[in-house]
Amino acid sequence: MKIRSRHAVVARRAFPMLGAVCVSALVMGCDTDDPLPGFLGPEVPDIVGDAVAFGIWSPSGTDTCAASVHDQYFTVGPDGIRYPTWHPPVDPSTGCTFGHEHGRDPSGSDLFELVGAIPFGYANQHLEAGGFEAPRHEDHVGHKVEWQNDMVMNVGGTGSTVVSIECDVLTKMHQGTHSPDAFTNNMHEVSYHIRCSDGTGFSATLLTPIGTAGELVVGCDRDVHIPAGVANPPISPNGGGKRAVPEIRCLEERVINPEDDRPRFDSALRESWEISARLRTESGHTLVSFNPYFQVMDPSRYYDSSAERSLARPLDLCYRPELAEADRCEALAGDSVAWDDPRSPFKGVRRFVDVNANRVRNEEGPEFWYTDALGHNGRTEPFPGSIRQWVAQRDNSSLDLHGRVMGRDRDYDGPGVRAPN
Numbered sequence: 001m002k003i004r005s006r007h008a009v010v011a012r013r014a015f016p017m018l019g020a021v022c023v024s025a026l027v028m029g030c031d032t033d034d035p036l037p038g039f040l041g042p043e044v045p046d047i048v049g050d051a052v053a054f055g056i057w058s059p060s061g062t063d064t065c066a067a068s069v070h071d072q073y074f075t076v077g078p079d080g081i082r083y084p085t086w087h088p089p090v091d092p093s094t095g096c097t098f099g100h101e102h103g104r105d106p107s108g109s110d111l112f113e114l115v116g117a118i119p120f121g122y123a124n125q126h127l128e129a130g131g132f133e134a135p136r137h138e139d140h141v142g143h144k145v146e147w148q149n150d151m152v153m154n155v156g157g158t159g160s161t162v163v164s165i166e167c168d169v170l171t172k173m174h175q176g177t178h179s180p181d182a183f184t185n186n187m188h189e190v191s192y193h194i195r196c197s198d199g200t201g202f203s204a205t206l207l208t209p210i211g212t213a214g215e216l217v218v219g220c221d222r223d224v225h226i227p228a229g230v231a232n233p234p235i236s237p238n239g240g241g242k243r244a245v246p247e248i249r250c251l252e253e254r255v256i257n258p259e260d261d262r263p264r265f266d267s268a269l270r271e272s273w274e275i276s277a278r279l280r281t282e283s284g285h286t287l288v289s290f291n292p293y294f295q296v297m298d299p300s301r302y303y304d305s306s307a308e309r310s311l312a313r314p315l316d317l318c319y320r321p322e323l324a325e326a327d328r329c330e331a332l333a334g335d336s337v338a339w340d341d342p343r344s345p346f347k348g349v350r351r352f353v354d355v356n357a358n359r360v361r362n363e364e365g366p367e368f369w370y371t372d373a374l375g376h377n378g379r380t381e382p383f384p385g386s387i388r389q390w391v392a393q394r395d396n397s398s399l400d401l402h403g404r405v406m407g408r409d410r411d412y413d414g415p416g417v418r419a420p421n
Contacts, residue, residue, distance in 0.1 A: 045080035053121025057140040065096035075117035083119030089414035097416025103145035130372035130385025134233030142176030148406035167196035177299035177348040178420035183228040201392040206375035209239025220250035240276025246302040263326040281378040293354040300419035313339040342418040355403025363395035
């Protein structure tokens with residue numbers, strides 16, 4: 001479902017062939033009197049400062065790009081602040097490597113001309129100004145983009161295709177899978193944009209709490225919840241959904257001592273971040289709800305309470321003699337490499353997204369709402385720390401529109417890519 005705009009919306013360096021004509025994600029438009037649905041407004045702001053998320057990456061290990069090269073990939077938010085955005089793992093101008101990737105190039109999405117370059121860390125930046133009494137900062141490498149054009153949707157959640165509806169979906173999730181962060185911290189930034197042939201659509205950017213702060217759910221046994229420590233920030237609210245993370249018992253049962261003597265890294269290491277997100281008005285009415293599951297098949301970490309910071313590395317298992325020829329380990333060909341070496345088979349590059357349900361209840365409008373960084377307290381006028389969201393004038397609750405999987409067959413490995421990623 002191609003949605004075209006005559007206005008190019010680009011990042012400064014990521015798309016130099018278009019030039020820095022317009023900026024910003026949160027669906028900001030260019031100089032026009034008739035912005036398309038989802039555009040934030042006609043004015044392109046001057047740069048007034050840098051986001052906390054900007055400029056925090058620096059090379060280490062085997063990375064060959066300088067920080068100055070990395071910082072040329074940015075976009076400007078509607079607040080006039082400079083944010084990092086998507087870039088390829090290899091800088092095309094110099095050929096140097098960044099050592100990390102951000103998923104699928106968003107410029108291929110049919111929504112890109114409408115949405116623009118996604119600013120990483122926008123919701124985090126405005127969290128405190130909107131009334132939340134603590135900051136939440138996330139690292140740079142965890143921001144991951146995924147999208148799908150012309151996705152055929154299920155109606156009623158049953159796989160029915162009696163009504164043919166197609167949607168374009170573009171997402172960005174902060175999903176770091178290398179550190180202990182997600183063991184305890186449940187607030188993570190998501191940007192989610194969807195436009196459908198039946199008129200369903202919304203653009204949402206928020207920090208969403210996933211599961212319970214301070215605890216994780218064991219990936220191979222969802223009934224087991226582990227208190228893993230104090231969340232950062234400690235006042236993080238509990239949310240719906242789950243952060244299902246691999247734990248030592250998963251590795252014991254499926255890799256170290258499998259019943260059939262066939263190590264199964266995929267099932268043991270699979271992470272599933274199951275979101276239950278909403279945009280709500282000040283009165284508590286739910287304008288939008290969506291619950292995508294962001295899944296990773298090759299994280300570079302698992303939880304083990306006996307390890308330092310409870311952080312264990314699956315790569316270490318490959319150096320056990322009985323696992324040297326396991327499916328993931330045999331690629332090492334007997335070489336001894338560090339967990340953050342590009343040759344490691346565990347670096348978080350195999351991911352996919354279950355799009356799941358997308359519900360809109362905004363038939364009476366308006367299309368533009370201002371919420372805080374958690375997606376709450378939606379009003380029709382801006383307030384300190386508010387984020388402008390776009391919601392179609394639509395009520396699709398009778399359809400119960402469900403999306404399918406996107407990205408299952410994609411692998412985002414590339415030259416120099418390594419954990420942390």
